[in-house]
Amino acid sequence: MGIKRQRDRMRRSKILIGIILCMMLFASCTGMESDSMRAEEAADTEEQPVTIAFAHKSFNSYFYAIMNESVKKAVEERGWIFQNSVADYDPMRQNQQIINFIKQKPDAIITTAIDSISIEEVIRRGNEAGIPMCTIDTNAVGGTLAIDVSFDNYKAGQLAAEVIVEQLIEKYGEARGTVFNAYGKLTSNAWRLRKEGFEEVINRYPDITYVPRATEGMPELVKEELTKAFEEGMEIDAVHCSSEHPGRGLVEALQESGHWYPFWKDGYVILVTIDAEPYFVSLINKGYVDAAIAQDVIAYGNITVDLLEDYVLAGKEIPEGEYFCEGTYWQTCDISITGKQAKVTIPPYIIDADNSNDIRHWSYIAEKLWGFQYNK
């Protein structure tokens, strides 16, 4: 009994000493810690943000500058990383730039093809690397494109011709007169389609004299050809250019040949263009231009990045059919699926004196909101 009690006492003493030592250790440790006040940094566990590369064909026009900005803003609005390159219309350079992007393994590559054929090889390389390849404005003829956003150039040409025909009917009471068309390079798919669409409508009216002129998409040639036509004594009722960048040549030719009048004055020449850049929208407001067929360049970037985010990068299939584009004047576009390719077609629409001040036009957004001033 006595031995047991003695053992209990010894055990209690040991426990007591243990508790006191632990407390002293705790107090000394916490004291040291508070003295140094070291805070551990949180582990860097953030995911790598999505990176989108954009291989642009050129900055050398207002339209392409805005195209670049639209993709950039759409990407950066999502907190993603935007990388871009500009090939300045050099297809080989563009291909090399895309190959460089592929090596960096971005989440997707968007490009505006300078040469739809030669770009095929790099599109295939992108496919092999498992990178979604997308084109906007001008596409590639080969390879698999996750998203191909293009403009309905044929329809745009038709709309431009229809506006001119309407104006001729208004002027003469019937569809007759002379229509001058300064079309761009036919090697460009877009310009070719616009020309074909334009001619498809014009050719419906045999009383209309159609004067097509190849201008290579260069404003100097446009100006030269129209000036030459006036000098030849042609009575031109309407002029058209398949893009507004070369279309500035029409304006200068009209101005310099004494045909630059607003629509309410005699001698007024009907002027319809495609693109609807701010300069031509301002001319609509001033009465010098009848209409511009809008090619919503801002929608290129928005739609492409939207589809990438919602479907392609999320591993979902893009649904076929009508696609709603919030904030646009045209509201909806069509998506068609061929194999694994989604083809988005942005519809053209007419900007004339009735709707030229609508804030949904890309020209308004680019100039008034984004601050891009137009070099005349």
Add this chain to the structure above:
Amino acid sequence: MVNRCFGMIKEWGLNSLYKYSIYRRLIWCFVYMSVLPILLIGGYNAVYSFSKNEREAKMFLQESSSQIANNISYYMFSHMNLLEEVAMNPEIVNELMIYHQVDWNQKSDIENHIRLVLGSTFGASGAVNACEIVSVNRSYFYYPSPVSNGDFKTSKLLSRSARQVLMKVSPKEVPSDQNSYVILTRSIYSNEGCVGNIVAALDLSYFNKVCYENVTNLLNEVMIIDENNIVISASNEEQVGSVFGADKMLSISVSEPISNTNLTIVNLIDIQTLLKSAFIQFGITVFTAVLFAVLAFIFAILFTRSITEPINRLMEEMKKPKVEKFVEDAGNDEYHAVIEGFNKMSSNLVEALQKQYEIKLQETKLRELRREAELSALQQQINPHFLYNTLESIYWNGQLEGDEEISEIVNALGNYLRVIIIKGREYITIENEVESVNNYIFLQNKRFENRIVNYWDVSISMRHTKIIKLAIHPIVEDVISANLDDLESQIDIGISIAGELDTIQVTMTGNAVEYFLGRLDKTQVNTRGINSVDERLRLYYGDAFGVVMDKESEKIRVTMPVYKDNGSEGKKQYG
């Protein structure tokens, strides 16, 4: 004097302490001794820690601020230099002058060239969010997007006069982008005058990065303020855009102007952060102190109880008017010895009291017995002479009539009564006691036809030894009375009396004794005489003396002391 004061204080202190119980004094002693040192050391550590932290914080802020200011200054200097390079580039100057005069092909070339220059100059930096060159003729060159509104009349970013790079922190003049940037502007001059303006918007991300990366262990805050004290970048993003000042009063701050800019770097540590360290330390100390206090309190209670409880138990026992039970203690300390001593003392005391009580009781009983005996004797002495005279008359009448038997009986009865009713004598000789027994047996034999046979074994030398009166007779009477129930048997009883030192041993044997002892447990046997003798012997001489009825040896033994005539009648000499 000092000693006196010290003595007074000591006396006062002790007197104050005496007002409280030992229990409370010990508890407070334990608690104070455990907690106070911890609190004092903790408090000192907290204050020391705060002052040390403050000193180190100031040094750290100074060094850190200088380094940050140098870094930002170099960063700004390099970007300003880039702007200078572009603004001073003769090709750019020339292109701006001719742009509006040339054809579209040349315009395109100029646009490409300027864009390439801007791209090659600012593209590698990664810090330039946007850059533009605006000519006075309203030609615009963006890389990749605009910064100003493009109008020299309304823009706050465009100037025709600045011949050096100016900087300000503001949003772009683009409605879609209202983030703040470091805007660098410079006019582009030709020999003929200003031809345009270059504007670059630098991301604040570098500043934010610098602010964020120079926060050490979440202790300090780094912010960059402009000339209007507006915070343009800060490690704490919530501070950006606010006016630096009022809410930073309770902080240690170091301001360092950034050369080449109108910016100032402010590096500060909130006092609360420093106090927090001290508070944490003090909090831990308080926690430890409380923990120790609780433990000390528990230990104090245990230790104090271990000291005071034995005392309390002793006190409780002492307070009781009489000792009911001894104090129990399982300890092995000094108190155990004290309690053992107390218990022993209490035991002795109880024993002494018991003895005293027994003696008193004995004396009381003796007094009562004596009183009764005296009363009885008095009663019997009323007519002893009358009884003797009567027996004398009967004796002589028997002689005269020739009836010797009656004379013998009367003579025996008279002798028998003389011994029993003898006045004033408590002690008689053994011879007298033997004679008394013989007379009794003679008389009984007369009655029961000599059935009783007795024999004595008494030394002649003991004839005159005195013993207490009627120490043998009542026993013989009880034994014979029990045997007389069996009328046919002969009753043998042997009585031996032996002496050793001062003790007399009377032993009774024989079939009468055996029969008597055999009937003790079976039937009601009269033992009044035996009990009386035993009681008297024990009362007179103690428990060492008395009557023993030994069933195993079938003997009755009577032990008594020899009476010594010293006036006390031999009482209490054998206790």
